[in-house]
Amino acid sequence: MKIERAEVIVTSPDRNFVTLKVTTDDGLVGLGDATLNGRELAVASYLADHVAPLLIGRDAHRIEDTWQFLYRGGYWRRGPVTMAAISAVDVALWDLKAKAANLPLYQLLGGASRTGLLAYGHASGRDLPELFDSVRSHLEQGYRAIRIQTGVPGLRAIYGIASNPTSEANKGVRYDHEPAQRAARPAEEDWDSRAYLRHVPGVFEAVRNEFGPELPLLHDAHHRLTPTQAAQLGKALEPYDLFWLEDCTPAENQESLRFVRQHTTTPLAIGEVLNSIWDYQTIITERLIDYVRSAVTHTGGITHLKRIMEFAALYQIKSGFHGPTDVSPVGMAAAAHLGLAIHNFGIQEYMKHGARTDAVFGQTFRFTDGLIHPGDEPGLGVSLDVDEAGRYPYQTAYLPYNRLADGTVHDW
Ligand code: CS2
Ligand code: MG
Numbered sequence: 045m046k047i048e049r050a051e052v053i054v055t056s057p058d059r060n061f062v063t064l065k066v067t068t069d070d071g072l073v074g075l076g077d078a079t080l081n082g083r084e085l086a087v088a089s090y091l092a093d094h095v096a097p098l099l100i101g102r103d104a105h106r107i108e109d110t111w112q113f114l115y116r117g118g119y120w121r122r123g124p125v126t127m128a129a130i131s132a133v134d135v136a137l138w139d140l141k142a143k144a145a146n147l148p149l150y151q152l153l154g155g156a157s158r159t160g161l162l163a164y165g166h167a168s169g170r171d172l173p174e175l176f177d178s179v180r181s182h183l184e185q186g187y188r189a190i191r192i193q194t195g196v197p198g199l200r201a202i203y204g205i206a207s208n209p210t211s212e213a214n215k216g217v218r219y220d221h222e223p224a225q226r227a228a229r230p231a232e233e234d235w236d237s238r239a240y241l242r243h244v245p246g247v248f249e250a251v252r253n254e255f256g257p258e259l260p261l262l263h264d265a266h267h268r269l270t271p272t273q274a275a276q277l278g279k280a281l282e283p284y285d286l287f288w289l290e291d292c293t294p295a296e297n298q299e300s301l302r303f304v305r306q307h308t309t310t311p312l313a314i315g316e317v318l319n320s321i322w323d324y325q326t327i328i329t330e331r332l333i334d335y336v337r338s339a340v341t342h343t344g345g346i347t348h349l350k351r352i353m354e355f356a357a358l359y360q361i362k363s364g365f366h367g368p369t370d371v372s373p374v375g376m377a378a379a380a381h382l383g384l385a386i387h388n389f390g391i392q393e394y395m396k397h398g399a400r401t402d403a404v405f406g407q408t409f410r411f412t413d414g415l416i417h418p419g420d421e422p423g424l425g426v427s428l429d430v431d432e433a434g435r436y437p438y439q440t441a442y443l444p445y446n447r448l449a450d451g452t453v454h455d456w
Contacts, residue, residue, distance in 0.1 A: 045070060045104045045144055050096035052078075052088050055433035058398030059222050060084045060441060061372040063428055064091055064132035066140065068104050074140035075428055076132030077341045077375030080124055082224050082443040090129040094118075099133065105144075107137045111347045127319035127344045134345025135378045135424070143423040149378075150418060153350065153385035160415025161383045162189060163367075163394035164262055164287075168205045170195035172250050178206065179255060188414030189260035189287060189391060194247045196240050201233050201444075203266045203456065222369060223443055230442035235454050237273055244277065248284040260287040260391075267291045267317070267455040268446075271300040278308030287391065288313040288335055288364065294455055298325070301332035313337050316366040320344060321352045328356050335364035335390050341375035342366070346382050353386045362390030369395045373405035377426045380409060380418035392416055404432045 049067040054060065062084050064076040078087045095114065102110060114130045115121060142149040150156055165187040169175025175194055182190050193204030203223065225231050244263070251261060263286060269277060274292035281289060290313040293300055304312065315337035318324060327333045336356050343349045353363055363386060365379040376394070383389050394416060397405075406427035408419025419425040446454040 045072065045140065047099045047102050047104050050099040052092040052096060053428065053430060053433055054084065054088050054438045055404055056436045056439045057400030057404050057433075059224065059369060059401075060438055061401070061404075062088045062091075062132075063372060063374055063433075064096075064136050065428060065430075066099065066104065066133070066136040068140060072140050072143050074104070074136035074138075074143070075374045075424060075426055076134065076136035076139070076345070077372040077378065078128045078132035079341060079370055079372050079375065080128045081370040082230075082441065083125065084438065086125050087128045087132075090125055091132060095129055095133060104137055104140045107134065107141065107347060110134070110137060111344070115344070122320045122322065124317070124319055124342060127348075128342055131341050131343065131345035131348075134347050135340060135374065138346050138378075139423045146422045148418065148420045148422065149381040149424055150384040153346070153382060156384050157387055158384065158389065160412070160417045161380060161389065161392045163187065163392045163411060163414060163416045164189035164191050164260070166191050166193065166204065166206075166395060168193040170205055172247070175247070175251070176254055179251065186411065186414050189262065191262040191264060191393075192248065192251055193264065194244065196236070196243045198239050199234055199236060201231075202235065203233075204264060224370065224441040225444070226439045226441045228440060231444040233444045233446050233456065235268060235446040235448055237269055240268070241273060241277055241280070245280040245284075248281055248286070252284050257285065261285075262287045262290065262313075264290040265292045267294045269293050271303040274304045275307035278304060278310035278312070281310050282308060286310050290314070290337065291316070295323075295327065298323075298327045298332070301327055302330065305332050311335065313364045316342070318343070321348065321355060324352055324355070328359055328361060331359045331361065333361060335362055337364050337366050339366035339371050339375060340378040340382060341371050346378055350382060350386065353382075353388060357386075357388040360388070362388045363392075364390045365392055367393035367395065369397055373397060373401065373407050373409065374424065374426050374428075377407065377409050377418055377424040380416050381424065383416075384418060400436065404429055404436070
Protein backbone atom coordinates (compact mmCIF):
# COMPACT_ATOMS: atom_id res chain seq x y z
CA MET A 45 0.00 0.00 0.00
CA LYS A 46 2.25 2.77 -1.35
CA ILE A 47 1.52 6.43 -0.59
CA GLU A 48 0.74 8.21 -3.86
CA ARG A 49 -0.46 11.65 -2.67
CA ALA A 50 -0.24 13.71 0.53
CA GLU A 51 -2.30 16.91 0.53
CA VAL A 52 -2.67 19.58 3.22
CA ILE A 53 -6.21 21.02 3.31
CA VAL A 54 -6.81 24.26 5.22
CA THR A 55 -10.46 25.26 5.68
CA SER A 56 -12.36 27.66 7.95
CA PRO A 57 -16.06 26.66 8.13
CA ASP A 58 -16.74 27.73 11.76
CA ARG A 59 -13.03 28.03 12.59
CA ASN A 60 -9.67 27.17 10.99
CA PHE A 61 -8.79 23.50 10.54
CA VAL A 62 -5.69 21.88 8.99
CA THR A 63 -6.16 18.34 7.67
CA LEU A 64 -3.66 15.98 6.03
CA LYS A 65 -5.19 13.77 3.33
CA VAL A 66 -3.05 10.77 2.34
CA THR A 67 -4.06 8.73 -0.74
CA THR A 68 -2.52 5.34 -1.58
CA ASP A 69 -1.90 3.62 -4.90
CA ASP A 70 -4.97 1.44 -4.33
CA GLY A 71 -7.17 4.52 -3.83
CA LEU A 72 -7.59 4.41 -0.06
CA VAL A 73 -7.72 7.77 1.75
CA GLY A 74 -6.43 8.42 5.28
CA LEU A 75 -7.07 11.66 7.23
CA GLY A 76 -5.10 13.30 10.03
CA ASP A 77 -5.84 16.48 12.07
CA ALA A 78 -3.00 19.01 12.35
CA THR A 79 -4.94 21.97 13.79
CA LEU A 80 -2.92 24.13 16.24
CA ASN A 81 -5.18 26.94 17.39
CA GLY A 82 -3.92 30.39 16.40
CA ARG A 83 -0.81 28.91 14.69
CA GLU A 84 -2.49 26.78 12.03
CA LEU A 85 -0.39 27.88 9.06
CA ALA A 86 2.87 26.96 10.79
CA VAL A 87 1.83 23.29 10.88
CA ALA A 88 0.31 23.45 7.39
CA SER A 89 3.68 24.65 6.05
CA TYR A 90 5.66 22.12 8.11
CA LEU A 91 3.54 19.40 6.48
CA ALA A 92 3.24 20.76 2.93
CA ASP A 93 6.81 22.07 2.54
CA HIS A 94 8.82 19.54 4.56
CA VAL A 95 6.90 16.31 5.30
CA ALA A 96 4.39 15.56 2.50
CA PRO A 97 7.12 15.20 -0.22
CA LEU A 98 8.87 12.60 1.99
CA LEU A 99 5.74 10.45 2.29
CA ILE A 100 5.35 9.80 -1.45
CA GLY A 101 6.32 6.20 -2.28
CA ARG A 102 6.52 5.09 1.36
CA ASP A 103 4.72 1.92 2.53
CA ALA A 104 1.67 3.25 4.37
CA HIS A 105 1.57 0.15 6.59
CA ARG A 106 4.90 1.03 8.31
CA ILE A 107 3.39 3.39 10.93
CA GLU A 108 6.05 3.02 13.69
CA ASP A 109 8.90 3.36 11.22
CA THR A 110 7.34 6.48 9.70
CA TRP A 111 6.82 7.93 13.21
CA GLN A 112 10.49 7.39 14.12
CA PHE A 113 11.60 8.65 10.67
CA LEU A 114 9.72 11.93 11.20
CA TYR A 115 10.63 12.30 14.92
CA ARG A 116 14.32 11.26 14.90
CA GLY A 117 14.93 11.96 11.22
CA GLY A 118 13.64 15.52 11.58
CA TYR A 119 16.51 16.19 14.07
CA TRP A 120 14.54 19.05 15.76
CA ARG A 121 12.27 17.18 18.18
CA ARG A 122 9.12 17.81 20.26
CA GLY A 123 7.18 21.03 20.47
CA PRO A 124 3.58 21.80 19.37
CA VAL A 125 4.24 22.34 15.63
CA THR A 126 6.41 19.26 15.07
CA MET A 127 4.20 16.98 17.17
CA ALA A 128 0.98 18.18 15.48
CA ALA A 129 2.53 17.49 12.08
CA ILE A 130 3.73 14.02 13.12
CA SER A 131 0.30 13.39 14.62
CA ALA A 132 -1.48 14.14 11.35
CA VAL A 133 0.70 11.66 9.44
CA ASP A 134 0.36 9.01 12.17
CA VAL A 135 -3.43 9.21 12.39
CA ALA A 136 -3.81 9.21 8.59
CA LEU A 137 -1.73 6.00 8.42
CA TRP A 138 -3.80 4.35 11.20
CA ASP A 139 -6.95 5.37 9.28
CA LEU A 140 -5.51 3.73 6.14
CA LYS A 141 -4.42 0.54 7.93
CA ALA A 142 -7.90 0.11 9.46
CA LYS A 143 -9.59 0.76 6.11
CA ALA A 144 -7.28 -1.79 4.45
CA ALA A 145 -8.27 -4.25 7.20
CA ASN A 146 -11.92 -3.23 6.73
CA LEU A 147 -12.21 -2.66 10.51
CA PRO A 148 -13.06 0.33 12.72
CA LEU A 149 -9.75 1.68 14.05
CA TYR A 150 -10.41 0.78 17.71
CA GLN A 151 -10.36 -2.90 16.67
CA LEU A 152 -6.68 -2.48 15.62
CA LEU A 153 -5.91 -0.83 18.97
CA GLY A 154 -7.05 -3.87 20.93
CA GLY A 155 -10.83 -3.70 20.52
CA ALA A 156 -13.45 -2.02 22.71
CA SER A 157 -12.81 -1.92 26.47
CA ARG A 158 -16.21 -0.29 27.12
CA THR A 159 -19.55 0.39 25.42
CA GLY A 160 -18.96 4.14 25.15
CA LEU A 161 -16.91 7.05 26.47
CA LEU A 162 -18.21 9.27 29.30
CA ALA A 163 -18.01 12.80 27.92
CA TYR A 164 -18.10 16.19 29.61
CA GLY A 165 -19.48 19.45 28.24
CA HIS A 166 -18.74 23.11 28.98
CA ALA A 167 -21.25 24.98 31.12
CA SER A 168 -20.47 28.58 31.95
CA GLY A 169 -22.00 31.84 33.16
CA ARG A 170 -21.00 35.38 34.08
CA ASP A 171 -23.24 34.94 37.16
CA LEU A 172 -25.05 32.08 38.96
CA PRO A 173 -28.41 32.29 37.15
CA GLU A 174 -26.63 32.22 33.74
CA LEU A 175 -24.43 29.35 34.92
CA PHE A 176 -27.36 27.29 36.29
CA ASP A 177 -29.20 27.72 32.96
CA SER A 178 -26.09 26.53 31.12
CA VAL A 179 -25.76 23.46 33.38
CA ARG A 180 -29.43 22.60 32.84
CA SER A 181 -29.10 22.92 29.05
CA HIS A 182 -26.09 20.58 29.07
CA LEU A 183 -27.99 18.04 31.19
CA GLU A 184 -30.88 18.27 28.68
CA GLN A 185 -28.38 17.60 25.86
CA GLY A 186 -27.53 14.33 27.64
CA TYR A 187 -24.21 15.25 29.25
CA ARG A 188 -23.55 13.29 32.46
CA ALA A 189 -20.50 15.33 33.47
CA ILE A 190 -20.16 19.11 33.36
CA ARG A 191 -17.25 21.53 33.35
CA ILE A 192 -18.05 24.68 35.30
CA GLN A 193 -16.52 28.02 34.29
CA THR A 194 -17.64 31.26 35.93
CA GLY A 195 -17.20 34.98 35.44
CA VAL A 196 -15.33 36.82 38.22
CA PRO A 197 -16.70 40.11 39.59
CA GLY A 198 -14.47 42.97 38.42
CA LEU A 199 -12.99 41.12 35.45
CA ARG A 200 -14.27 42.09 31.97
CA ALA A 201 -13.81 38.90 29.92
CA ILE A 202 -12.20 35.69 31.14
CA TYR A 203 -11.59 32.25 29.67
CA GLY A 204 -14.43 29.87 29.09
CA ILE A 205 -17.52 32.11 29.45
CA ALA A 206 -19.96 31.57 26.57
CA SER A 207 -21.50 35.03 26.84
CA ASN A 208 -18.22 36.94 26.66
CA PRO A 209 -18.20 39.63 23.96
CA THR A 210 -16.67 38.35 20.67
CA SER A 211 -15.03 40.06 17.71
CA GLU A 212 -17.28 41.38 14.89
CA ALA A 213 -16.12 38.51 12.64
CA ASN A 214 -17.06 36.00 15.36
CA LYS A 215 -20.57 37.43 15.89
CA GLY A 216 -22.99 34.55 16.67
CA VAL A 217 -20.21 32.10 17.64
CA ARG A 218 -20.27 31.33 21.40
CA TYR A 219 -17.05 32.71 22.93
CA ASP A 220 -16.31 29.47 24.84
CA HIS A 221 -16.86 27.58 21.61
CA GLU A 222 -14.22 29.59 19.84
CA PRO A 223 -11.83 31.64 22.00
CA ALA A 224 -9.63 32.25 18.94
CA GLN A 225 -11.26 35.37 17.55
CA ARG A 226 -11.10 36.08 13.80
CA ALA A 227 -9.17 39.37 13.84
CA ALA A 228 -5.85 40.84 12.73
CA ARG A 229 -4.55 40.94 16.31
CA PRO A 230 -5.18 38.95 19.54
CA ALA A 231 -7.71 40.38 21.99
CA GLU A 232 -6.33 41.55 25.35
CA GLU A 233 -8.14 40.28 28.46
CA ASP A 234 -7.69 41.11 32.12
CA TRP A 235 -6.90 38.84 35.05
CA ASP A 236 -6.70 38.92 38.85
CA SER A 237 -5.83 35.63 40.60
CA ARG A 238 -6.82 36.82 44.10
CA ALA A 239 -10.30 37.93 42.90
CA TYR A 240 -10.71 34.55 41.16
CA LEU A 241 -9.58 32.61 44.26
CA ARG A 242 -12.04 34.54 46.45
CA HIS A 243 -14.95 33.84 44.02
CA VAL A 244 -14.68 30.28 42.67
CA PRO A 245 -15.23 28.17 45.84
CA GLY A 246 -18.55 29.95 46.48
CA VAL A 247 -19.67 29.17 42.94
CA PHE A 248 -19.02 25.44 43.43
CA GLU A 249 -20.88 25.52 46.76
CA ALA A 250 -23.87 27.04 44.94
CA VAL A 251 -23.68 24.51 42.08
CA ARG A 252 -23.56 21.58 44.51
CA ASN A 253 -26.52 23.01 46.48
CA GLU A 254 -28.47 23.39 43.22
CA PHE A 255 -27.54 20.15 41.43
CA GLY A 256 -26.63 17.78 44.26
CA PRO A 257 -23.56 15.72 45.23
CA GLU A 258 -23.43 13.11 42.41
CA LEU A 259 -22.99 15.11 39.21
CA PRO A 260 -19.29 14.97 38.13
CA LEU A 261 -18.05 18.57 38.07
CA LEU A 262 -14.81 19.71 36.41
CA HIS A 263 -13.04 23.08 36.40
CA ASP A 264 -10.24 24.55 34.26
CA ALA A 265 -7.93 27.06 36.00
CA HIS A 266 -6.29 27.41 32.59
CA HIS A 267 -2.63 27.69 33.71
CA ARG A 268 -3.19 30.96 35.67
CA LEU A 269 -2.16 30.24 39.25
CA THR A 270 1.14 29.92 41.07
CA PRO A 271 1.72 26.53 42.73
CA THR A 272 0.80 28.07 46.11
CA GLN A 273 -2.44 29.57 44.73
CA ALA A 274 -3.20 26.24 43.00
CA ALA A 275 -2.78 24.44 46.36
CA GLN A 276 -5.08 26.99 48.02
CA LEU A 277 -7.76 26.51 45.32
CA GLY A 278 -7.48 22.72 45.35
CA LYS A 279 -7.95 22.73 49.13
CA ALA A 280 -10.86 25.21 49.04
CA LEU A 281 -12.65 23.04 46.44
CA GLU A 282 -12.23 19.75 48.35
CA PRO A 283 -15.69 20.00 50.01
CA TYR A 284 -17.31 20.08 46.53
CA ASP A 285 -15.74 16.78 45.37
CA LEU A 286 -14.54 17.83 41.91
CA PHE A 287 -13.92 15.20 39.21
CA TRP A 288 -10.83 17.26 38.43
CA LEU A 289 -9.14 20.66 38.65
CA GLU A 290 -7.39 21.26 35.32
CA ASP A 291 -4.18 23.15 34.48
CA CYS A 292 -4.06 24.58 38.01
CA THR A 293 -0.55 25.94 37.35
CA PRO A 294 1.68 26.09 34.23
CA ALA A 295 3.22 22.63 33.76
CA GLU A 296 6.55 23.60 32.20
CA ASN A 297 8.08 23.17 35.64
CA GLN A 298 6.70 19.67 36.30
CA GLU A 299 8.11 19.62 39.88
CA SER A 300 5.91 22.57 40.90
CA LEU A 301 3.03 20.09 41.09
CA ARG A 302 4.73 18.43 44.09
CA PHE A 303 3.74 21.41 46.28
CA VAL A 304 0.14 21.27 45.04
CA ARG A 305 -0.04 17.52 45.65
CA GLN A 306 1.26 17.94 49.19
CA HIS A 307 -1.59 20.32 50.06
CA THR A 308 -4.71 19.00 48.34
CA THR A 309 -6.44 15.76 47.33
CA THR A 310 -8.54 17.43 44.62
CA PRO A 311 -7.81 15.33 41.49
CA LEU A 312 -5.51 17.10 39.02
CA ALA A 313 -5.59 17.03 35.21
CA ILE A 314 -2.79 18.43 33.04
CA GLY A 315 -1.45 17.99 29.54
CA GLU A 316 -3.28 19.83 26.76
CA VAL A 317 -0.19 21.93 26.09
CA LEU A 318 2.23 19.03 26.57
CA ASN A 319 3.36 17.31 23.39
CA SER A 320 5.46 14.26 24.27
CA ILE A 321 6.01 11.45 26.78
CA TRP A 322 9.07 13.30 28.06
CA ASP A 323 6.86 16.23 29.06
CA TYR A 324 5.01 13.80 31.36
CA GLN A 325 7.99 11.92 32.81
CA THR A 326 8.04 13.53 36.29
CA ILE A 327 4.31 14.20 36.67
CA ILE A 328 3.54 10.53 35.84
CA THR A 329 6.36 8.76 37.72
CA GLU A 330 5.66 10.87 40.85
CA ARG A 331 1.89 10.56 40.33
CA LEU A 332 1.51 14.37 40.42
CA ILE A 333 -1.58 14.16 38.16
CA ASP A 334 -4.64 11.92 37.96
CA TYR A 335 -5.55 12.56 34.31
CA VAL A 336 -3.54 12.92 31.07
CA ARG A 337 -5.12 15.83 29.18
CA SER A 338 -3.32 15.58 25.86
CA ALA A 339 -5.14 15.55 22.51
CA VAL A 340 -4.13 12.97 19.90
CA THR A 341 -3.68 15.95 17.53
CA HIS A 342 -1.01 17.68 19.63
CA THR A 343 0.92 14.67 20.99
CA GLY A 344 2.39 12.80 18.05
CA GLY A 345 -0.78 10.93 17.15
CA ILE A 346 -2.28 7.63 18.26
CA THR A 347 1.11 5.87 18.29
CA HIS A 348 2.59 8.30 20.84
CA LEU A 349 -0.46 9.03 23.00
CA LYS A 350 -1.14 5.28 23.30
CA ARG A 351 2.47 4.95 24.58
CA ILE A 352 1.88 7.74 27.12
CA MET A 353 -1.32 6.02 28.32
CA GLU A 354 0.47 2.68 28.72
CA PHE A 355 3.12 4.49 30.79
CA ALA A 356 0.40 6.28 32.82
CA ALA A 357 -1.40 2.99 33.47
CA LEU A 358 1.54 1.84 35.61
CA TYR A 359 0.71 4.71 37.99
CA GLN A 360 -3.09 4.36 37.80
CA ILE A 361 -3.38 7.60 35.89
CA LYS A 362 -6.28 7.82 33.46
CA SER A 363 -7.09 9.62 30.24
CA GLY A 364 -8.94 12.92 30.02
CA PHE A 365 -8.26 13.73 26.37
CA HIS A 366 -8.52 17.35 25.21
CA GLY A 367 -11.57 17.82 22.96
CA PRO A 368 -12.50 21.48 22.38
CA THR A 369 -13.74 22.69 18.99
CA ASP A 370 -10.19 23.44 17.87
CA VAL A 371 -9.63 19.69 17.72
CA SER A 372 -11.24 18.84 14.38
CA PRO A 373 -13.75 16.00 13.81
CA VAL A 374 -10.76 13.96 12.57
CA GLY A 375 -8.89 14.57 15.85
CA MET A 376 -12.02 13.86 17.90
CA ALA A 377 -12.60 10.57 16.08
CA ALA A 378 -8.98 9.54 16.72
CA ALA A 379 -9.41 10.35 20.44
CA ALA A 380 -12.64 8.33 20.55
CA HIS A 381 -11.08 5.23 18.94
CA LEU A 382 -8.09 5.35 21.30
CA GLY A 383 -10.30 6.09 24.30
CA LEU A 384 -12.56 3.12 23.51
CA ALA A 385 -9.61 0.71 23.35
CA ILE A 386 -7.31 1.70 26.24
CA HIS A 387 -8.03 0.26 29.71
CA ASN A 388 -7.19 3.39 31.71
CA PHE A 389 -9.86 5.62 30.13
CA GLY A 390 -11.15 8.34 32.45
CA ILE A 391 -13.32 10.87 30.58
CA GLN A 392 -13.43 12.64 27.17
CA GLU A 393 -13.94 16.38 26.64
CA TYR A 394 -16.57 16.97 23.94
CA MET A 395 -17.64 20.31 22.47
CA LYS A 396 -19.96 20.01 19.51
CA HIS A 397 -18.70 21.45 16.20
CA GLY A 398 -20.80 23.85 14.14
CA ALA A 399 -23.09 22.96 11.21
CA ARG A 400 -20.65 24.21 8.55
CA THR A 401 -17.90 22.04 10.07
CA ASP A 402 -20.20 19.02 10.07
CA ALA A 403 -20.90 19.70 6.38
CA VAL A 404 -17.17 19.65 5.58
CA PHE A 405 -16.39 16.57 7.73
CA GLY A 406 -18.74 13.55 7.41
CA GLN A 407 -18.74 11.59 10.69
CA THR A 408 -19.98 8.26 12.12
CA PHE A 409 -19.06 9.57 15.59
CA ARG A 410 -22.08 9.64 17.91
CA PHE A 411 -23.00 11.09 21.32
CA THR A 412 -25.86 9.25 22.98
CA ASP A 413 -27.04 9.42 26.61
CA GLY A 414 -23.83 11.14 27.64
CA LEU A 415 -21.56 8.56 25.96
CA ILE A 416 -19.42 8.94 22.84
CA HIS A 417 -18.86 6.12 20.33
CA PRO A 418 -16.66 6.48 17.22
CA GLY A 419 -18.92 4.24 15.11
CA ASP A 420 -18.12 0.96 13.33
CA GLU A 421 -17.20 2.11 9.84
CA PRO A 422 -13.77 0.96 8.59
CA GLY A 423 -11.03 3.36 9.67
CA LEU A 424 -11.66 6.53 11.67
CA GLY A 425 -15.21 6.94 10.34
CA VAL A 426 -14.59 10.50 9.09
CA SER A 427 -14.66 11.79 5.48
CA LEU A 428 -13.61 15.20 4.14
CA ASP A 429 -15.60 16.98 1.39
CA VAL A 430 -12.80 18.88 -0.35
CA ASP A 431 -15.18 21.03 -2.44
CA GLU A 432 -17.17 22.02 0.64
CA ALA A 433 -13.91 22.76 2.46
CA GLY A 434 -12.85 24.93 -0.46
CA ARG A 435 -15.79 27.25 0.21
CA TYR A 436 -14.19 28.42 3.48
CA PRO A 437 -10.67 29.80 3.03
CA TYR A 438 -8.39 30.34 6.02
CA GLN A 439 -9.16 33.38 8.19
CA THR A 440 -6.61 34.99 10.52
CA ALA A 441 -7.58 34.28 14.11
CA TYR A 442 -5.75 34.55 17.42
CA LEU A 443 -6.29 33.28 20.95
CA PRO A 444 -6.54 36.15 23.44
CA TYR A 445 -3.78 37.04 25.91
CA ASN A 446 -3.94 38.38 29.46
CA ARG A 447 -2.63 41.46 31.27
CA LEU A 448 -2.80 42.03 35.03
CA ALA A 449 -4.08 45.33 36.44
CA ASP A 450 -0.51 46.72 36.40
CA GLY A 451 -0.10 45.80 32.73
CA THR A 452 2.01 42.66 33.23
CA VAL A 453 1.41 39.93 30.64
CA HIS A 454 -0.05 36.84 32.36
CA ASP A 455 -0.90 33.26 31.35
CA TRP A 456 -4.14 33.15 29.37
C1 CS2 B 1 -9.33 24.53 27.05
C2 CS2 B 1 -9.31 24.84 25.60
O1 CS2 B 1 -10.90 22.90 26.52
C3 CS2 B 1 -10.05 23.25 27.31
O2 CS2 B 1 -9.76 22.62 28.32
O3 CS2 B 1 -8.23 24.63 27.78
O4 CS2 B 1 -10.50 25.43 25.32
C4 CS2 B 1 -8.20 25.74 25.15
O5 CS2 B 1 -8.33 27.01 25.67
C5 CS2 B 1 -8.20 25.80 23.65
O6 CS2 B 1 -8.14 24.52 23.14
C6 CS2 B 1 -7.02 26.60 23.12
O7 CS2 B 1 -6.96 26.47 21.78
MG1 MG C 1 -8.09 23.25 29.35
